[in-house]
Amino acid sequence: MYKGLEIxxxxxxxxxxxxxxxxxxxxxxxxxxxIEFIVNSLESGGFNxxxxxxxxxxxxxxxxxxxxxxxxxxxCEMVELDSQEEVFAAGLYExxxxxxxxxxxxxxxxxxxxxxxxxxxxxxxxPTAKFELFTESFNGYKKLELNFPLxxxxxxxxxxxxxxxxxxxxxxxxxxxxxxxxxxxFKQPALVEExxxxxxxxxxxxGNNPPVVLPISEIDFSQLPPNLPKIVSYEAKWxxxxxYYKKTxxxxxxxxxxxxxxxxxxxxxxxxxxxxxxxxxxxxxxxDKDGNPYVLExxxxxxxSRNAGFMRSASVYGLTPAETIIKIAELALERTYAxxxxxx
Numbered sequence: 110m111y112k113g114l115e116i117x118x119x120x121x122x123x124x125x126x127x128x129x130x131x132x133x134x135x136x137x138x139x140x141x142x143x144i145e146f147i148v149n150s151l152e153s154g155g156f157n158x159x160x161x162x163x164x165x166x167x168x169x170x171x172x173x174x175x176x177x178x179x180x181x182x183x184x185c186e187m188v189e190l191d192s193q194e195e196v197f198a199a200g201l202y203e204x205x206x207x208x209x210x211x212x213x214x215x216x217x218x219x220x221x222x223x224x225x226x227x228x229x230x231x232x233x234x235x236p237t238a239k240f241e242l243f244t245e246s247f248n249g250y251k252k253l254e255l256n257f258p259l260x261x262x263x264x265x266x267x268x269x270x271x272x273x274x275x276x277x278x279x280x281x282x283x284x285x286x287x288x289x290x291x292x293x294x295f296k297q298p299a300l301v302e303e304x305x306x307x308x309x310x311x312x313x314x315x316g317n318n319p320p321v322v323l324p325i326s327e328i329d330f331s332q333l334p335p336n337l338p339k340i341v342s343y344e345a346k347w348x349x350x351x352x353y354y355k356k357t358x359x360x361x362x363x364x365x366x367x368x369x370x371x372x373x374x375x376x377x378x379x380x381x382x383x384x385x386x387x388x389x390x391x392x393x394x395x396x397d398k399d400g401n402p403y404v405l406e407x408x409x410x411x412x413x414s415r416n417a418g419f420m421r422s423a424s425v426y427g428l429t430p431a432e433t434i435i436k437i438a439e440l441a442l443e444r445t446y447a448x449x450x451x452x453x
Contacts (some may be wrong), residue, residue: 111442112155119198120144122162122186128286135350143414147182150431151438163188165196173201180441181209183410192266193221195410209446210437212409216385220407223300224264226384227270230404233383235376237404238395240302246292247285260340261287263295267408269343271295274353277304277338305395305403309341310363312377312392313411313422315436317444320381322374327363332356361421366400371406373402380407388440391419 144160151158161176163169166188181202196218202209212220219225227237239255258279263271271291278284284301291299295341309330313323330339333356345353365373373416377392384390384407391411394402411419415430423433 110422111439111446113157114179114442115157115159115177116151116180116182116438117159117161117178118147118151118182118184119142119161119163121187122164123187123190125164134352144184146415146430147184147413150434151182153431154435154438156438158305162231165189166194169198170201173205173207176207178207180438180445181207182438183209183211184413186267186410193218208441209306210410210441211388212386212390216409220384220409221265221267223262223406224298225433226407227404229383230380230407233379233381235383235404236402238302238305240300243288243292243299243301246262247281247288253281254283255301255303256377257419258306259284260302260304261291262300262302264300266295266297269341269346269414271343272340273342273344274337276342277340304338305397306339307398308338308396309405310365310373310402311395311418312373312394313391313419314377314381314386315389315423315426315433315440317387317440320378320386322377323419324362324425325365325370325373326359326361326418326422327365329358330356332358359418359421361425369396369400369402376402376404380404384409387444388437389419408447410411 122431127319148158148160152174161172162391163185168186183202185198186195196214199209199217200214219229221319225240226238227240229238241255260277261284262276271294275287278287286324288299288301309328311326313326314320315323328341337352341357342353344374345357346352348354373394380392381390386407386409389411391408393405393408395405396402411417413419413434420433428436429435
């Protein structure tokens with residue numbers, strides 16, 4: 110039905126920023142490497158495809174004003190190296206009434222702020238770890254109403270930025286040092302949560318009416334040495350020559366008891382709907398030693414790289430990476446044009 114339509118793949122390309130800057134963040138630089146695969150996948154589905162790299166705000170706005178396309182495939186996670194700009198990009202699509210894949214601006218903004226996500230989910234009785242938000246240095250006088258060990262993260266980052274082996278803290282001194290590090294390094298508040306010591310799972314969801322939970326993936330921490338906390342750090346995702354990367358092994362489908370699996374799926378679908386996700390998303394959880402799941406975060410527009418967790422779950426479900434890319438485009442087109450005439 111949708112073959113022959115034009116899709117514009119929009120993605121951030123910081124290598125085109127002028128004057129040139131040195132970028133060592135693999136979570137940013139590796140996006141460009143997947144674009145050719147995305148384009149080829151969409152073309153194999155019968156779409157006409159063009160690309161629009163984003164690196165300058167004013168040029169981006171001008172390009173959008175002149176853009177004629179049936180759908181934007183939205184891979185824009187930032188404009189000028191600020192992850193909060195992802196929200197504004199989707200906002201521009203909305204203002205210009207250009208259809209696009211994935212989550213709307215409100216969802217992207219709320220999910221980027223982990224503390225707001227936790228407040229909203231808690232209101233809806235979704236289990237999530239107890240937390241506090243530190244907007245300034247911990248001076249030892251603030252009463253801490255959390256139980257150690259704790260984990261400390263930037264409140265508004267994704268791709269595990271700011272998470273490493275020092276993120277899990279066991280006393281006031283370590284907490285104070287880590288909060289100070291986050292405040293200075295990331296220039297944003299530090300989210301401090303009770304650390305759920307146990308299993309970690311990723312729940313990929315695809316679709317709208319109804320959304321479907323794909324096979325659940327688990328991160329196997331059993332090979333990690335005892336000195337490393339069992340977490341998915343930045344190294345585990347992006348730095349191949351590290352113990353975290355080599356010894357955090359994804360397993361899909363996750364070996365969950367049927368009752369626990371059903372509970373996890375129910376929670377994930379509730380999160381998807383509560384936070385306003387569309388087309389595709391991923392919900393990350395920890396499971397404590399008593400088998401209780403806790404939501405870590407909700408990821409709208411998760412990574413669609415061929416080796417990413419979402420693609421792993423889609424593959425076990427029966428979709429190739431190319432089919433997954435096409436399916437997401439079709440889902441966006443269906444909700445956009447279901448009751449409208451398409452002018453080809």
